[in-house]
Amino acid sequence: xxxxxxxxxxxxxxxxxxxxxxxxxxxxxxxxxxxxxxxxxxxxxxxxxxxxxxxxxxxxxxxxxxxxxxxxxxxxxxxxxxxxxxxxxxxxxxxxxxxxxxxxxxxxxxxxxxx
Amino acid sequence: xxxxxxxxxxxxxxxxxxxxxxxxxxxxxxxxxxxxxxxxxxxxxxxxxxxxxxxxxxxxxxxxxxxxxxxxxxxxxxxxxxxxxxxxxxxxxxxxxxxxxxxxxxxxxxxxxxxxxxxxxxxxxxxxxxxxxxxxxxxxxxxxxxxxxxxxxxxxxxxxxxxxxxxxxxxxxxxxxxxxxxxxxxxxxxxxxxxxxxxxxxxxxxxxxxxxxxxxxxxxxxxxxxxxxxxxxxxxxxxxxx
Numbered sequence: 001x002x003x004x005x006x007x008x009x010x011x012x013x014x015x016x017x018x019x020x021x022x023x024x025x026x027x028x029x030x031x032x033x034x035x036x037x038x039x040x041x042x043x044x045x046x047x048x049x050x051x052x053x054x055x056x057x058x059x060x061x062x063x064x065x066x067x068x069x070x071x072x073x074x075x076x077x078x079x080x081x082x083x084x085x086x087x088x089x090x091x092x093x094x095x096x097x098x099x100x101x102x103x104x105x106x107x108x109x110x111x112x113x114x115x
Numbered sequence: 116x117x118x119x120x121x122x123x124x125x126x127x128x129x130x131x132x133x134x135x136x137x138x139x140x141x142x143x144x145x146x147x148x149x150x151x152x153x154x155x156x157x158x159x160x161x162x163x164x165x166x167x168x169x170x171x172x173x174x175x176x177x178x179x180x181x182x183x184x185x186x187x188x189x190x191x192x193x194x195x196x197x198x199x200x201x202x203x204x205x206x207x208x209x210x211x212x213x214x215x216x217x218x219x220x221x222x223x224x225x226x227x228x229x230x231x232x233x234x235x236x237x238x239x240x241x242x243x244x245x246x247x248x249x250x251x252x253x254x255x256x257x258x259x260x261x262x263x264x265x266x267x268x269x270x271x272x273x274x275x276x277x278x279x280x281x282x283x284x285x286x287x288x289x290x291x292x293x294x295x296x297x298x299x300x301x302x303x304x305x306x307x308x309x310x311x312x313x314x315x316x317x318x319x320x321x322x323x324x325x326x327x328x329x330x331x332x333x334x335x336x337x338x339x340x341x342x343x344x345x346x347x348x349x350x351x352x353x354x355x356x357x
Binding site: 001002004005008010011013014015016017018019020021022023024025026027028029030032043044045046047048049050051052053054055056057058059060061062063064065066067068069070071072077080081084085088093095096098099102103106107110111114 | 143144155158159165169172179180181182184188189190191192195196197202203205207209214224227228231232234280285289290292295297298299301303305314315317320321323324326334338339342346347
């Protein structure tokens with residue numbers, strides 16, 4: 001992407017790799033005259049593909065971090081994610097409580113283990 | 116029919132939509148996600164105006180996350196576009212499910228353009244919940260209000276995160292960068308109620324870093340297709356044996 005951004009500029013790249021490939025599915029939905037069953041096999045499969053892909057992005061962001069997050073050691077990042085998940089389960093499946101716990105764990109771990 | 120809520124005008128319906136958006140729990144989720152997104156955009160050396168435009172045009176946090184996190188990597192345009200389009204397939208059934216609720220006797224396709232573009236998880240869940248109680252002639256206006264409320268929240272807090280990241284000491288900026296992956300991780304866990312979704316999630320968490328570590332070309336696309344198809348196959352086998 002680096003080379004492409006230099007050559008095309010960030011705004012053209014936004015249209016080409018962000019807007020168009022994303023918006024196409026909304027337009028296809030709009031143009032699909034007859035309704036599509038929520039439980040059709042194609043819809044279920046596309047949901048599993050999208051879920052796995054997003055999970056892959058999340059894991060990569062945590063494991064191969066960039067920017068200031070990369071300065072916080074890997075075990076601290078993984079520990080904070082585990083802490084977030086545990087709190088989520090322990091606090092009646094509260095996403096909010098889990099995120100806060102993960103952030104606090106990362107802050108404390110980062111404070112004590114980053115030199 | 117139980118269409119109980121009528122409005123004096125389309126404008127009133129629109130503002131009622133904006134208000135429902137701002138008062139719903141999704142606004143809080145969007146604030147956190149887009150504060151984190153702002154921090155990521157700052158770390159990727161993008162401008163805050165670029166982030167705002169990407170929120171308006173793309174309006175899908177997963178797609179934006181994939182795009183922004185690929186900016187400083189060696190991935191090709193084609194590879195990123197492919198990952199974005201695979202992440203966006205969910206929008207298709209969402210739009211298909213939403214439109215029948217909005218369509219009235221005199222509705223033209225151009226009236227549907229804005230609600231179609233606004234379709235994203237937050238707006239969609241709230242529309243499906245609230246629209247049945249809204250009089251049919253005001254549903255599109257109400258829906259556009261919801262969309263604008265959520266989009267406005269996201270754009271605003273994208274700026275907040277961007278400038279916070281610019282001014283914060285390194286450790287706190289790191290904590291801010293952790294916000295989006297964390298909130299996505301837990302909300303995906305939260306939405307994965309069925310076995311097939313849980314399996315896709317776990318396979319993606321494992322395959323994503325592995326394929327990237329091995330230097331596989333188009334690693335995100337393969338994570339989605341291989342992980343998703345495996346989960347789907349397990350689901351089919353289980354269904355067949357039950």
